[in-house]
Amino acid sequence: MENFNSFKKELKDFTEKTIKQRAKKNENSEKYDFETANEICKKGWLGVSTPKKYGGSEKDPIWTYELIKTFSQEDITAAAIITGQFTLVAEILLNEASENLKNEYVSRILNGEISGCYALTEPDAGSNPSEMKSTVRKADGGWVLNGQKMWITNGNIAQIAIVYAKEEDQISCFLVDTSSKGVSKTKIHGKLGFKSSDTAEMSFDNVFVPKTNRIGKKGKGLNVAFRALDNGRLGISAMAIGAIEGMQKRLIEIAKEEPTQGNMKDIAKIEVIIESCKSLLSKTIELKTEKRNFTKYASMAKLKATEGASIAANILIEKDKSFFSKKIWRDVRVMELFEGTSEIQKLIIGNITTGIRAFN
16 A cells, blocks of 8 residues: 555455455345455555554545445445444544543454444434433443444444443443343344345343443533544445446446437436535545534535435436346445435534524
8 A cells, every 4th residue: 555546456456356246145145244354454444544553554534435435336335344343433432532442442443353333323213312212320330231222233243332321311422342241132134225234233231331431521422423423424425426436337338338318418417426426525524634523514425425326326227237236226225324314414414504403
């Protein structure tokens, strides 16, 4: 990884020779691809933008988003290895956790020794996490956690979980060892899309959490969650753009065989979507790099890119019934739900633009 151009070439080669070749097997098995995840970690890609002191390569954040985008051109679920482990777990620890927790866990996540998950959503608290019912109560040396979490990416394979729960009626954030007594996991089968991405229902029954494992301050858990979701939306935006590029590649192949005006119009429509999405992504990354608030732009980038991916998928599925087209048509629908639905993104954007809150 001497320079960005050679990095991009290496990514393209790996995507073509590995990601693309394993996509169908992973889809059919509905199992998390540990082999690919380990290869990504060994290459140092999971931590490519992480400080060297925590086991990373300390490259510009654009390197991580290029990684996500390139993988998504052939298989979105391969890119989810990066978004699930880095943008929603490692980055939370890097940005919010104590130095002791960073030193104990970040490098182990980046080198593939352990996996993590982000446990916010509950059966009755999805778009509005303030309604969550999970709780912690004080105990000798820490807290006791009780609650249930739903639709947790990597929940079955994770050794650690970033869990949100009410602490004296205020939401706090905790790192939980999933091997602790009282933690149970149930795999969710039969999903429409993201079939090879691990998804779980998790339960916590009187689980002890050491006092050193709170992330952030008491009662500031939603602040941690929302900053994490900004990063997650940025990752989903890069994922959606990569998916659109992958679909456009197929549409260009079709247009070469049938150079009709209709095919040209579809390609033009998607080209405009790609370029507008890239502009929003670039602006959001710029704000993040400058350590400025990027919440509004993360929501705009996520909204535009995921809706654009659905438009492209609808166009492609009408012209092509290959495995790739059917799979990506299913997968892109899920991206409109991850890290807040499209409707939630519109409320966030409207709130920041006007200063008017239309939700609690």
